[in-house]
Amino acid sequence: MTDKPQQNQKKLYIKTWGCQMNVYDSHRISDVLKPLGYALSDTPENADMIVLNTCHIREKATEKVFSELGRLKPHKEKRQAETGERTLLAVAGCVAQAEGDIITQRAPYVDLVFGPQTYHRLPEMVAKLTGARQKKRLIDTDFPVESKFDHLPEEHNSQGAAAFLSIQEGCDKFCTFCVVPYTRGAEYSRSVQSILDEAHKLVDHGAKEINVLGQNVNAYHGDGLDGKAADLPDLLSALSEINGLERLRYTTSHPRDMDDRLIQAHGDLGKLMPFLHLPIQSGSDKILDEMNRKHTSDHYREIIQKLKKVRPDLAMSSDIIVGFPGESDQDFEDTMTLIRDITFVSCYSFKYSARPGTPAASMQNLIREDVKSERLSRLQTLLSEQQYTYNKTFMGQTIPVLFDRKGKEGHKSAGFIQGRSEYNHAIHVKGNERLIGQIIDIHVTETRPSSLTGDVVTSEYDSSHLKVAQL
Ligand code: SAH
Ligand code: SF4
Ligand code: F3S
Numbered sequence: 001m002t003d004k005p006q007q008n009q010k011k012l013y014i015k016t017w018g019c020q021m022n023v024y025d026s027h028r029i030s031d032v033l034k035p036l037g038y039a040l041s042d043t044p045e046n047a048d049m050i051v052l053n054t055c056h057i058r059e060k061a062t063e064k065v066f067s068e069l070g071r072l073k074p075h076k077e078k079r080q081a082e083t084g085e086r087t088l089l090a091v092a093g094c095v096a097q098a099e100g101d102i103i104t105q106r107a108p109y110v111d112l113v114f115g116p117q118t119y120h121r122l123p124e125m126v127a128k129l130t131g132a133r134q135k136k137r138l139i140d141t142d143f144p145v146e147s148k149f150d151h152l153p154e155e156h157n158s159q160g161a162a163a164f165l166s167i168q169e170g171c172d173k174f175c176t177f178c179v180v181p182y183t184r185g186a187e188y189s190r191s192v193q194s195i196l197d198e199a200h201k202l203v204d205h206g207a208k209e210i211n212v213l214g215q216n217v218n219a220y221h222g223d224g225l226d227g228k229a230a231d232l233p234d235l236l237s238a239l240s241e242i243n244g245l246e247r248l249r250y251t252t253s254h255p256r257d258m259d260d261r262l263i264q265a266h267g268d269l270g271k272l273m274p275f276l277h278l279p280i281q282s283g284s285d286k287i288l289d290e291m292n293r294k295h296t297s298d299h300y301r302e303i304i305q306k307l308k309k310v311r312p313d314l315a316m317s318s319d320i321i322v323g324f325p326g327e328s329d330q331d332f333e334d335t336m337t338l339i340r341d342i343t344f345v346s347c348y349s350f351k352y353s354a355r356p357g358t359p360a361a362s363m364q365n366l367i368r369e370d371v372k373s374e375r376l377s378r379l380q381t382l383l384s385e386q387q388y389t390y391n392k393t394f395m396g397q398t399i400p401v402l403f404d405r406k407g408k409e410g411h412k413s414a415g416f417i418q419g420r421s422e423y424n425h426a427i428h429v430k431g432n433e434r435l436i437g438q439i440i441d442i443h444v445t446e447t448r449p450s451s452l453t454g455d456v457v458t459s460e461y462d463s464s465h466l467k468v469a470q471l
Helices: 020-036 061-083 093-106 119-130 192-204 232-240 260-268 285-290 297-310 329-342 369-392 463-470
Strands: 010-016 038-040 049-054 088-092 112-114 138-140 162-166 209-213 221-223 229-231 247-251 275-277 315-322 346-351 398-406 417-421 426-429 439-447 452-456
Touching (some): 020 049, 020 093, 020 119, 020 162, 020 209, 049 061, 049 093, 061 088, 061 093, 088 093, 093 112, 119 138, 162 192, 192 221, 192 232, 209 232, 229 232, 232 247, 232 260, 260 297, 285 297, 297 329, 315 329, 315 369, 329 369, 346 369, 369 439, 398 426
Parallel strands (some): 010 038, 010 049, 049 088, 088 112, 112 138, 162 209, 209 247, 275 315, 315 346
Antiparallel strands (some): 221 229, 398 417, 398 439, 417 426, 439 452
16 A cells, blocks of 8 residues: 655555454545645655554454554654654554543553544544644544545545455444444445445556455445445445456355345356355354354354355355353364364454453353463364365366465565455466456466465467457
């Protein structure tokens, strides 16, 4: 996420933690600040404004923010001393929403704290901090009645070939372990028209893939083009009509809202990619109930069966928490059995961590740290085996890949271009940078536990193949 700052432009540095929605928000924060003259920079050195877009989902999140703030403080002070320029240091996102007051108490050098629902107001906030009667500090962690989506600029910085688009935000599910309903607020869905407008802009800026986002994306229910309510399958089929948009994905869905129409869309919509992230959290019905997940493990299995009927090659991904309060050995074994039955091609797994203010934080029967670690390690071994076994089935195959970036300098991906298969594999290829932004056939030459390597498929043509075009 960098533009080349030109002279007289102000430098904006954004560091993002957390889910894809935060990544999307960071793009939009840069869009809001662009008309004020801020251009993205990939280093905090000499930045005029630094935004830490934070995540509060698990423990240590807040500590990470404070240690980052501690590292940035000398930059801010040095710049002020040497040039007299004030660096605006801002904390945004879910830690800002949950712990705004604590941030300004512990780090009084922070200039600005704003939540996920107020960043459309950044121009006013920045004006108050930099105007003639400079305010020392500002906090805006409201849940405003107006939606930020109605106030964000129409213009976008490019997100490249694979873009995110938030269509739904907030959560009314209240899983007992989770902070999201408190940090992001109640469920809200954007209108189909505003989503289509934004999708067209993204495609104009080079997007070939759009991943529509929501904390509970399949609970989407926005105003449709005909004035009636539209659901996610309606929206996905409207998006499918966009010329130049080749791939669609949606993240993150809840099993409870996986209805038959959405399942059928996986069979009907050619642009909907055969990869689905559907968090289960546990394979034990007792724990699922304690988590207030509102579904059972059998319900989850049923969904997968139906999905595979309409899209047999669908690759499944999930989220799992181990060591939730009261999780017995048997409960954990039920989770392992579920994983063996389903086979995930990728899966995020976490040790339960108590989040202040959530119902589970006051539950009894806490699981010892060493037991959690042991369970997590057994679970991750199984998940890695499943992923590697799946990846190996691609050896020697030719598959289409959307290239969206070049490898990082100084990293093992340096010198490669990177992209994603339809099944969401990370792919590395030695190829020309001009392939970035295109969907190209790749011959898989090496399979790794969490990625594939391949060669661009090439052919030889003589000039006869040009004749048709010349006629
Ligand atoms: N909306 C998504 C998940 C959002 S949070 C859903 O409903 O599944 C991403 C993941 O973080 C969750 O799926 C869960 O596995 C994990 N997570 C959330 N709270 C947690 C906690 N207190 N401890 C450990 N993991 C947690
Ligand atoms: Fe959190 Fe549950 Fe809502 Fe997902 S569905 S965001 S886990 S409360
Ligand atoms: Fe984290 Fe907030 Fe996303 S807590 S997971 S950044 S919604």
